[in-house]
């Protein structure tokens with residue numbers, strides 16, 4: 048299949064996709080206004096609700112996660128109202144920028160990169176100002192911090208007009224996320240991170256409150272109009288032509304996720320976090336993220352040994368692995384090991400052994 052010189056992806060997205068999943072995309076094409084498509088959509092809907100732990104609905108949209116950010120900002124923040132963005136890394140920073148580029152007013156709680164957002168910070172901000180939405184990144188992929196979403200939600204929930212919008216692009220199906228139980232209004236993700244699918248699909252669990260809000264917002268545009276997407280979803284369909292092949296792959300992947308069980312998948316990721324952070328500390332690299340908030344899906348290794356990350360990536364490339372060299376303003380000072388998706392602890396062992404060989408341990 049395909050080219051012979053494949054390097055396994057250890058970068059934080061796109062991640063390695065199993066051959067069976069790639070193969071599922073070669074199913075014969077079907078029209079999206081057919082019974083067969085409606086059945087595919089309904090199957091996905093059922094499994095996605097279980098994966099997000101929600102009874103409401105999960106949008107399936109042909110775009111990357113960035114598109115869903117734009118949808119969230121456009122549909123959930125009214126004219127003359129504000130959103131509160133929690134910013135602590137490249138991705139949370141970009142979402143805040145996207146709200147502004149869509150003409151929305153925002154306030155920002157900035158934390159130093161590597162630090163989490165604590166619920167007390169959010170509580171304080173909500174006492175001072177009224178917000179249409181709080182926007183938070185579950186798993187900040189640039190720094191390897193997982194935010195305490197459940198505790199932040201507990202603070203936001205008493206404010207009836209404030210929606211809680213969560214980016215779980217690199218968390219979903221790797222880090223614990225319970226949409227209904229925690230009271231999240233929106234949890235968005237894309238296909239190519241911990242979901243371990245090829246890029247091109249975005250997913251979002253959407254509460255009734257989000258849809259009520261969307262109806263009160265003018266200029267929602269069309270491609271990410273949540274009211275329009277919901278009207279189609281009720282008919283097991285999408286407003287525009289979706290990436291059908293990717294949906295075949297998602298259908299297969301969700302069967303495999305359900306067979307493993309979501310809880311065991313979370314546990315496997317915690318095990319891989321433990322392996323990676325233990326390794327980084329034992330080799331005196333260090334872990335960039337604040338202790339207690341280490342991500343189950345990605346470890347941002349502090350470059351305490353000051354290795355040349357380009358040489359490291361070249362060395363690991365020779366062993367058949369494609370490595371990350373850090374992201375944004377901490378590139379080189381850190382490098383990230385993605386342990387997400389369908390990676391197994393045995394493969395991670397091989398990767399860490401390769402890194403040991405590089406540093407001469």
Ligand SMILES: *Cc1c(COP(=O)(O)O)cnc(C)c1O
Nearest residue numbers: 111112113138186188216217237
């Ligand atoms: C990758 C990523 C995004 C952007 O998603 P795309 O699918 O690349 O558009 C957003 N948020 C987080 C936390 C990410 O890791």
